[in-house]
Amino acid sequence: MSQLDGSREQWNSRLGFILAAMGSAVGLGNIWRFSYVTGENGGAAFLLIYLLCILLIGLPIIMAEFTIGRRAQSDAVGSFEKLAPGKPWVLAGILGVASAFIILSFYGVVAGWSVFYFVQYLIGGLNASPADGFDGFFVGFISNSWQPLIWQFLFMAFTIGIVFVGVKKGIERANKILMPLLAILVIVLAGYSMTLGGAQDALAFLFSPDWSVLGDLDVYLAALGQAFFSLSLGMGALITYGSYLKKEHKLPGAAASVATLDTLFAVIAGLMIFPAVFAFGIDPGSGAGLAFITLPGIFDNMALGQMYGILFFFLLSAAALSSAVSLLEVAVAYFIRKFDWSRKKASLIIGGLIFLLGVPASLGNGVLGGVSFFGQPDLIDSYDFLASNIFLPLGGLIIALFVGWGWKKAEVLKESDFGNTGLGNTWIFLLRIVAPALILIVFITGLGIF
Ligand code: PHE
Ligand code: NA
Structure with a gap:
């Protein structure tokens, strides 16, 4: 990005914007979170609900966020204040800034695990199976x-450093090379993982639904939360990124590319992890460590396993970094405008606070082991549940209702680049009725509100 008028930055190109949005979307959500949440929720039936959530709720709301951001040219909160002054829609932005704090606080913890594994592979610490196995390790x-x-701390320092210096353009450039590399690596690893003997079980688990799973109402909320988390949706990250966009860029194509790429990444990551899960006799529902326990097992079986381990955890950490930057940017952009802070001051203070908020989340796996909320097993899951399963869909609901009902339809169609077309009108219908109704139904059933 470059400073155009000294106050707000702009992407230099349409490609820069798409790359940034893709960099935000593709991250730990596709590999770490997708695999363990799919495993915990029974596989194929969950996957189907997840895909429906992306198509009927996620994709329309990505477009809604892009449209709001580019029109308003402001941050998650300021965009609503500008487009609908004095109206309650701004609640979506406030929830968004809160979500950015909560999500990045535990995201930094898990990304830290990835950096640790990268360094372990680098120094050869995982070249042989540890005495108590990869799960004991x-x-x-x-x-x-x-x-x-x-x-x-190290990961958060990198994230803060990037937002502080404003070298996001560098990240997009790096992502242009690193994301395809990660994609190739995940495909190669999926191919290898299939040879380990668990391929049949994995394919059945991922693609042949056990419909009885659908009787469990938690599955819907889990799928909805995973869709929002993975697409970086419902908290204004895509509003903020859209706000750095100039008028001449077309939005619908960008939205579709982001959703497609993110979903492909997740499904292929599933094809990498689950064959190995079954080959090694790991319980697919074993929780948040699934990827970190399974992948080292794959590398252990491979010729040149150390090299694959180094490469994989390096690329995963880089993908996490571009997602973390987008999370921090939501909060920083808000504080810069609202309190007139400099970018440097905002990055340091907000990033520092988020790191501190993450400290209990990290300790929740050890000394704070007994502490949790919302019926979750530990603190990371508690943070994650509140932000991803409640705040993000709630923010998304408000965004859908705002664009669907709170804004003049003709103007929305024009601002979205859809124009008055069949596709545009379908989009409006999804925002007005389908997405809000589905989110409400999932909330009501999944949270046992009635
Ligand atoms: N989408 C990112 C991932 O899958 C996480 C994220 C969520 C980033 C919300 C920004 C906003 O890893
Ligand atoms: Na994602």
């Missing part, structure tokens, strides 16, 4: 008090 590491905090 993982649990030993995350339950330690200081070690994970150090890596979380």
Whole structure:
């Protein structure tokens, strides 16, 4: 991005914008979170609900966020204040800034794990199966008090540094090379993982639905939350990125590319992880460590496993970094405008606070092991549940209603680049009726509100 008028930045090109949005979307959500949430929720039937959430709720709301951001040219909160002054829609922006704090606080912890694994592979610490196995190694590491905090700190320092210096353009450029590399690597690893003997079980688990799973109402909320989390949706990250966009860029194509790429990444990551899960006899529902326990097992079986381990965890950490930057940017952009802080001051203070908020999340795997909320197993899951399953869909609901009902339809169609077309009108219908109704139904059933 470059400073055009000294106050607000702009992407230099349409490509820069799409790359940034893709960089935000593709991250730990596709590999770490997608695999363990799919595993916990029974596989194929969950996957189907997840895909429906993306198509009927996610995609229309991505377009809604892009449209709001580009029109308003402001941050998650300011955009609503500008387009609908004095109206309650701004609640979506406020929830968004809160979500950015909560999500980045635990995202930094898990990204820290990824950086740690990268360094372990680099120094050859995982070249042989550890005495207590890869799961013993993982649990030993995350339950330690200081070690994970150090890596979380390091990761957050990188994230803050990038937002501080404003070298996001550098990240987009790097992503242009690193994201395709990660894609190729995940495909190669999926191919290899299929040869380990668990391919049949994995394909059945992922693609042949056990419909009885659908009787469990938690599955719908989990799928909805995963869709919002993975698409970076419902908290104004895409409003903020859209706001750095000039008028001449077309939005619908960008929205479709982001959703498609993110979903492909997740499904292929599933094809990488689950064959190995079944080959090694790991329980698919074993929780948040699934990827960190399974992948080292894959590398352990491979010729040149250390090289694959180094490459994989490096690329995963880089993907996490571009997502973390977008999370921090939501909060920083708001504080810069609202309190007239400099970018440097805002990055340091907000980034520092988010790191501190993440400290208990990290310790929740060890000394704070007994503490949790909302019926979740630990603190990371508690943070994650509140932000991803409640705040993001709620923010998305408000955004859909705002664009669907709170804004003049003719203007929305024009601002979205759809124009008065069949596709545009379908989009409006999804925003007005379908997405809000589905989100409400999932909330009501999944949270047992009635
Ligand atoms: N979408 C990112 C991922 O899948 C996480 C994220 C969520 C980023 C919300 C920004 C906003 O890893
Ligand atoms: Na994602």
